Every structure is written in C-alpha cells, then in structure tokens.
Amino acid sequence: MLSKPARRSAQASSPRRRLRRISRPLLISVAFTLAAATALTFAPALSAPGVASVEATSEEKRRFAGFDRQIVANLDRSFLHGRRIFRDDTFGDEAFWGDALQLHRAVQGERFGGIGGGLTPRTALGLGLKIDVRALPRSLQNDLKSGRVNLDDPAVTLALLEMDAVVGVKGFFAGDRLRSIGITCALCHSSVDDALAPGIGERLDGWAARDLDVGSIIALAPDLSPFSKLLGVGQDDVRKVLRGWGPGKFDAELLLDGKVVNPNTGRSAATLIPPAFGLAGVNLHTWTGWGSVTHWNAFVANLEMQGKGTFYDPRLDDATKFPIAAANKFGHVRNTPDLITSKLPALHFYQLAIPAPTPPAGSFDAVAASRGQVVFSGKGQCATCHVPPLFTEPGWNMHTAAEIGIDDFQAKRSPDERYRTAPLKGLWSHQKGGFYHDGRFATLSEVVQHYNSAKGLGLSGQEAADLVQYLLSI
Ligand code: HEC
Numbered sequence: 001m002l003s004k005p006a007r008r009s010a011q012a013s014s015p016r017r018r019l020r021r022i023s024r025p026l027l028i029s030v031a032f033t034l035a036a037a038t039a040l041t042f043a044p045a046l047s048a049p050g051v052a053s054v055e056a057t058s059e060e061k062r063r064f065a066g067f068d069r070q071i072v073a074n075l076d077r078s079f080l081h082g083r084r085i086f087r088d089d090t091f092g093d094e095a096f097w098g099d100a101l102q103l104h105r106a107v108q109g110e111r112f113g114g115i116g117g118g119l120t121p122r123t124a125l126g127l128g129l130k131i132d133v134r135a136l137p138r139s140l141q142n143d144l145k146s147g148r149v150n151l152d153d154p155a156v157t158l159a160l161l162e163m164d165a166v167v168g169v170k171g172f173f174a175g176d177r178l179r180s181i182g183i184t185c186a187l188c189h190s191s192v193d194d195a196l197a198p199g200i201g202e203r204l205d206g207w208a209a210r211d212l213d214v215g216s217i218i219a220l221a222p223d224l225s226p227f228s229k230l231l232g233v234g235q236d237d238v239r240k241v242l243r244g245w246g247p248g249k250f251d252a253e254l255l256l257d258g259k260v261v262n263p264n265t266g267r268s269a270a271t272l273i274p275p276a277f278g279l280a281g282v283n284l285h286t287w288t289g290w291g292s293v294t295h296w297n298a299f300v301a302n303l304e305m306q307g308k309g310t311f312y313d314p315r316l317d318d319a320t321k322f323p324i325a326a327a328n329k330f331g332h333v334r335n336t337p338d339l340i341t342s343k344l345p346a347l348h349f350y351q352l353a354i355p356a357p358t359p360p361a362g363s364f365d366a367v368a369a370s371r372g373q374v375v376f377s378g379k380g381q382c383a384t385c386h387v388p389p390l391f392t393e394p395g396w397n398m399h400t401a402a403e404i405g406i407d408d409f410q411a412k413r414s415p416d417e418r419y420r421t422a423p424l425k426g427l428w429s430h431q432k433g434g435f436y437h438d439g440r441f442a443t444l445s446e447v448v449q450h451y452n453s454a455k456g457l458g459l460s461g462q463e464a465a466d467l468v469q470y471l472l473s474i
C-alpha cells in the first residue's frame with residue numbers, strides 16, 4: 001500500500017498528466033500573434049465602429065520609411081507587448097494572492113496538498129471565471145463539448161491552470177504542485193464569447209466581467225489577515241463584506257477609506273466593473289474620474305492587484321478622506337525591483353487600441369433607434385454631457401452628484417468629489433448588473449426614467465422607449 005504522501009502525489013498527478021499529454025505547443029500562439037500584428041499594420045483599411053474607415057493612400061504606404069518605420073515598429077511592439085501584459089502579467093502579485101492570502105491552497109483542496117474540498121471547474125465557472133478556448137488542446141475541447149470532462153473534480157481546475165486557460169488567473173507550479181497564484185487585468189476586464197460552452201470561448205478583451213464574483217473568490221482565501229489589519233476588523237467580517245459585493249462588482253476604494261456601505265442607499269459600497277474598451281479620446285477614467293488611463297493602470301497594478309511597482313499620488317495623503325491610504329502611505333509606493341513601471345507604456349497603448357464592440361445585427365430596433373437619436377441630442381439633453389461620438393465630454397468630463405440627480409457617497413470617496421460622464425459606447429455588452437456606478441438602475445429604461453423625472457424632461461413613453469433603442473445601438 002502507498003504511504004499517505006505518495007498516494008496523494010499519485011492522485012495529484014494522474015489526471016493532470018492525462019490532460020497535459022495533449023497540451024498545445026507554444027509556437028502556435030506566437031505565430032498567431034505575429035500574424036495578427038502584421039495584419040494590423042499592413043491592412044489596407046483600418047476601421048473602428050462608429051468611425052469612418054481610414055484607408056492608407058499609396059503615398060502614405062510609401063512613406064513607411066525612416067522615422068515613420070520606427071513608429072510602425074513601435075506600434076507592432078507595443079500592441080503585442082501590451083496585450084501580453086493585459087492578459088498575462090501579474091506584476092508579482094502572487095506574493096499577495098498566493099503567498100500571503102494562500103488562495104491557491106483553497107483552489108487545490110486537501111487532496112492535492114491544500115485545504116478544503118478544492119475549487120471544482122463547475123464552481124469556478126459559477127463564480128464567473130472564464131476559460132480561454134485557445135489554450136485548450138483540440139481533444140480536450142471535444143471532451144468538454146461531449147461532456148466527457150468531470151467538472152466536479154478540482155484536479156481539472158488545476159490542469160486548466162497549468163494550461164494557462166483560466167482568464168486572468170495565473171497558477172505558479174513547482175512540478176505538479178500549485179505553489180502560488182496571481183491575477184492579471186484580464187480577470188476583471190475580459191470575458192469570453194461562450195463559443196464552446198457557457199464560460200468557455202474566445203477572449204473578449206476589455207469587456208466588463210459582469211459574471212465574476214470577485215468578492216466571493218477573494219473570500220475563499222484561508223488567510224485574510226492583510227485585509228483585516230488594514231480595515232481593523234476580524235476576518236469573518238472581512239469575508240462578509242467581500243461576499244456582499246455580488247457578481248460584476250469590486251470596491252477599489254475599500255482599502256483607502258474602509259467604507260463598506262452607502263448610507264444613502266443601504267447598498268454595498270462596491271461599484272460595477274466598468275468596460276475597459278472605447279477609452280481612447282476619453283480624458284478622465286473610473287466612475288469618479290481618478291485620472292487618466294495610465295494613472296489608473298499604475299494605481300490598480302500597485303494598490304488593487306498588489307503587484308510590485310512604483311506609485312505616486314499625494315492626494316491619498318488626505319487622512320480625512322482616505323484614512324487607511326494616508327496611514328499606510330499608499331500614495332508613495334516604491335518596490336525594488338519595480339515590475340510595473342516599464343510595462344505602463346505598452347499597457348496604455350493596448351488599452352487605447354480596444355474599440356467598443358458593435359451591437360450585433362438585430363439586437364435593437366433600427367427605426368426606433370434613429371428616432372431615439374433625435375431625442376438624445378434634442379429634448380433629452382443627453383448629448384450636452386454624452387457628446388457623440390465619444391459620448392463623454394471632450395475636456396474635463398466631471399459632474400456633481402446634484403447635476404445627475406443622485407447621492408454623492410461614491411463621488412466623495414474620490415479626489416474631485418464628482419462623477420465622470422460615462423462613455424456610452426458598447427452599452428449593450430454590459431447590461432448585466434445594471435447601470436450607473438453601483439448598478440442602481442437595473443435597466444436602460446430605468447436610467448431614462450431617472451433622467452426624465454430628475455431633469456423634468458417631459459419625455460413621452462414613446463420617446464423614452466426610442467431613446468433606449470438608441471442607447472442599445474451605440
Ligand atoms: C479585481 C478586479 C479588477 C482588476 C484585476 C482590474 N480592474 Fe480595472 N477596474 C475595476 C473596477 C471595479 C473599476 C472601477 C473603479 C472605480 O471607478 O472606482 C476599474 C476601472 C478601470 C479603468 C477605468 C475604465 C473607465 O471607465 O474609464 C481602467 C482603464 C482599468 N480599470 C484598467 C485596468 C487595468 C489595466 C488592469 C490591470 C493592471 C485592471 N484594470 C485590473 C476592477 C478591476
């Protein structure tokens with residue numbers, strides 16, 4: 001009979017070895033990305049939804065020489081590098097999620113050297129985690145399609161992590177053993193198209209992860225003492241807060257000010273995960289306009305993902321507004337080595353390259369939408385703030401709570417104490433979880449009714465319905 005540890009390792013390795021035999025060679029993915037980049041640079045026509053297509057003239061093509069050539073080379077490099085960072089880079093945050101919180105041990109389960117029952121693929125999918133079909137060998141895709149994969153076995157989750165197939169989650173292995181775990185930007189800002197099965201498909205970078213229950217995932221971690229210490233409450237209370245967020249939400253300000261509930265609404269202080277597409281041309285970012293895309297990228301990589309880098313924002317020294325951030329000098333982060341700063345240019349570049357997705361044909365009533373467009377720029381006064389085609393203001397795109405007729409709780413948790421005019425393109429792709437920063441309006445119809453009454457617009461039922469169709473069309 002096998003000794004206990006030997007038995008455990010036999011159990012640990014067999015199912016994964018079986019799956020690994022069929023894992024794809026790395027070369028395929030490299031060839032794929034290079035082909036995509038080449039197509040990008042030399043495609044005769046470049047177009048983005050809502051923007052006139054731009055065709056290079058023969059004169060422009062001829063002038064890809066000298067410094068122009070360097071610019072094009074930078075475009076290719078930044079695109080590829082930026083995409084890799086967005087999808088794959090943990091910035092060293094496994095030191096937090098794995099080494100400190102021990103999240104990987106809950107994923108492993110006791111059978112494979114961790115604790116508890118382990119995370120089954122079914123539970124992982126139920127928590128909104130997504131599987132990148134391109135990372136799966138063809139035979140496994142077939143097995144999944146025909147239900148020959150045991151979705152109740154945590155060994156399958158470990159195998160998927162080993163194949164790098166779980167979107168936004170990186171497993172770090174020592175041989176067969178999962179020794180740590182980290183997260184990437186793609187966790188919250190990507191989805192998949194469900195091509196193979198619900199939760200399994202081609203990546204959709206930039207789409208808001210509205211199925212993802214980040215709070216419940218973090219709450220699986222055996223050791224939440226880093227949160228406990230900062231917030232000054234017990235781990236059980238931390239878990240309660242995290243589980244109270246719900247799918248599609250995260251609280252980026254929790255570890256700055258320790259606030260957990262909006263007293264005006266009684267709702268959790270967490271906000272919806274916004275899309276990270278269609279951001280080029282938009283000045284300030286996040287629901288409350290913390291800064292530019294690259295300011296926020298540095299903020300998130302250092303303070304939310306807990307990567308190892310450098311971050312400077314002395315606005316966080318305001319001890320009244322941000323007591324936890326000020327006490328812990330979160331506005332003055334320095335790590336050596338710095339695993340974030342060198343990646344910011346390419347990451348920024350890739351973020352700006354992601355367009356808002358075009359609504360699928362037939363997903364809205366085109367005739368009603370064209371009537372709605374007239375309401376949007378006329379009687380509804382929407383275009384005064386949501387200026388087409390950016391759908392936010394060119395310039396300082398910020399408004400007080402009173403201007404949009406809501407409470408100022410979330411605005412007050414930010415430096416400018418205002419709400420940022422949300423860029424509306426691609427709204428159709430993130431209807432789950434509702435609208436406005438905390439999802440307070442369940443549907444677009446409720447949003448329109450809110451403006452109608454708060455601003456006394458006097459829109460008829462027909463005009464309101466047309467406006468909704470227009471919102472679904474942009
Ligand atoms: C754990 C989930 C999570 C992860 C991981 C995450 N984000 Fe976010 N992101 C959010 C949330 C929530 C917000 C909204 C924050 C707010 O308004 O307070 C946000 C906002 C943003 C915005 C602003 C979008 C807009 O509407 O202007 C950008 C850009 C962004 N994130 C980029 C990134 C990048 C790049 C990374 C990786 C370095 C990243 N995020 C990692 C949850 C996440």
Ligand code: HEC
Binds near residue numbers: 383
């Ligand atoms: C005074 C400026 C202003 C006007 C006028 C305005 N909006 Fe907004 N809009 C905002 C701001 C600011 C937000 C972000 C609210 C938040 O963060 O909770 C927003 C959010 C939204 C959202 C939610 C976006 C999301 O991702 O959840 C929709 C939809 C929307 N507005 C549609 C409209 C329509 C339709 C009109 C006209 C009837 C309109 N807005 C008029 C400033 C404005």
